[in-house]
Amino acid sequence: MPHAIDPDFAIRVRESFERQNVMHLIRATLPVVEPGRAEIHLPHWEGVEQQHGFVHGGVVGTIADSAAGYAAMSIVPDNASVLTVEYKMNLMAPADGEKLIARGEVIRPGRTLIVTKAEVFAVKDGKETLCALMQQTIMVMHGKTEK
Amino acid sequence: MPHAIDPDFAIRVRESFERQNVMHLIRATLPVVEPGRAEIHLPHWEGVEQQHGFVHGGVVGTIADSAAGYAAMSIVPDNASVLTVEYKMNLMAPADGEKLIARGEVIRPGRTLIVTKAEVFAVKDGKETLCALMQQTIMVMHGKTEK
């Protein structure tokens, strides 16, 4: 597991999450932040649905992108911030259930670029189904804090 | 330019868009639907922002995914629906400005799979800047209408 250089990484990540208005709009939460890992939860509610009543793929992408981005942010120095360069996501099953869990993880740390992945699970009747898999490239902006 | 088999393709696409709750949540509109092309507009408002005050990359992905998906939907038969299999998006500049325009386009039509692209432009002081480029694979579900 990657090492967190900044002992206060979790505070820094949570404060960033709080500043992301869109997370409040879609009602997402960030219950888990560990070195090289982060987890975003999203309740299934009508506002985030697509035309079939499942959670919209773009919303699935939003929480996958952020979970993996925060996994990356957890391992950078306290005077650095992170940017998504690109991501690729396969939608493998309908995002059907009471809630979604996006689990982001650092695959390859680096000074300038960090490669991550995220898995998104739909939780229905307590059972998790893998509904999306994402692979992402993150850029580290040294000397640029978020605030 | 691809041909639309269903003369009422634009009605079908617009009705589908109306049923996507998340489009209302983020305040997106669908002003353009043509055979093999669709355009989604998004005003920049505080609810869709990330921590730096730009539009969140996941929201950029949401409108790119839908614009390209509706471009694909415009060319399928009236008894078929479409699903996003996967997409890959590069975020190339901050989504900064008064509004975003996502332009989706069919690159390669097919009976089962359709390959599309979307470009997302940030409009600031009337000037468009390309801020994201997406490449996407769509699956056609024959005999499965949306409603």
Place this chain on the structure above:
Amino acid sequence: MPHAIDPDFAIRVRESFERQNVMHLIRATLPVVEPGRAEIHLPHWEGVEQQHGFVHGGVVGTIADSAAGYAAMSIVPDNASVLTVEYKMNLMAPADGEKLIARGEVIRPGRTLIVTKAEVFAVKDGKETLCALMQQTIMVMHGKTEK
């Protein structure tokens, strides 16, 4: 682990590999075929190098694409064949060492589409380093055998 429907899947996969001239050209071998998994090995030799003396990223992609494609082929019926729809690959470290190992794996089986991944490791002095990560979509062609 996915189930192999065809008891002779390994024979079918190995015969397909033998017919891929490019595998002979680059001197790749297929030492492992299991249900939902396949492994391609490539010795590092001068013919597959890029300008820095590492194995070319396109060759890394070739063995990753085929290892994951054969992982998918191992689980389809004996009267079906497979096609690569698309793949996305991050090159994370130079392909430096005596040989490369591409490990392909089925992530999500499906009747029409199969989602896979491949990891490519560079082996140097007996030590494996992850140098590439690929995510891929495979299409199943039912009723179309390869020969």
Place this chain on the structure above:
Amino acid sequence: MPHAIDPDFAIRVRESFERQNVMHLIRATLPVVEPGRAEIHLPHWEGVEQQHGFVHGGVVGTIADSAAGYAAMSIVPDNASVLTVEYKMNLMAPADGEKLIARGEVIRPGRTLIVTKAEVFAVKDGKETLCALMQQTIMVMHGKTEK
């Protein structure tokens, strides 16, 4: 069209291509190098075939990756080199014909990262068919020449 900072960009790109052994192995050539654009040609010969007698998708990826990479290299300073961070490619039609043409192009220049695309056409009886579309991220290594 992007500007070439180094007036000798074409010499630098061609020398790099010559040092890529794998290009000789597959018999690829680089007939076009312009600021922000490069074109690689590949004759269809038995050594690069997959099991159906078409050019292998990995070889298609190899020339797409290199054509886009050299498009990027054409616009960087003479004391910089380029690396592929990642690419995503859709294979849209069999690579069937007498030869393939991969056309790489810079989409978004940048100091550290360059976003590119490549289209690969199969030429059969003189007619070009788009058989693959690639989107790629390139990293610029300043102060690191290739030789």
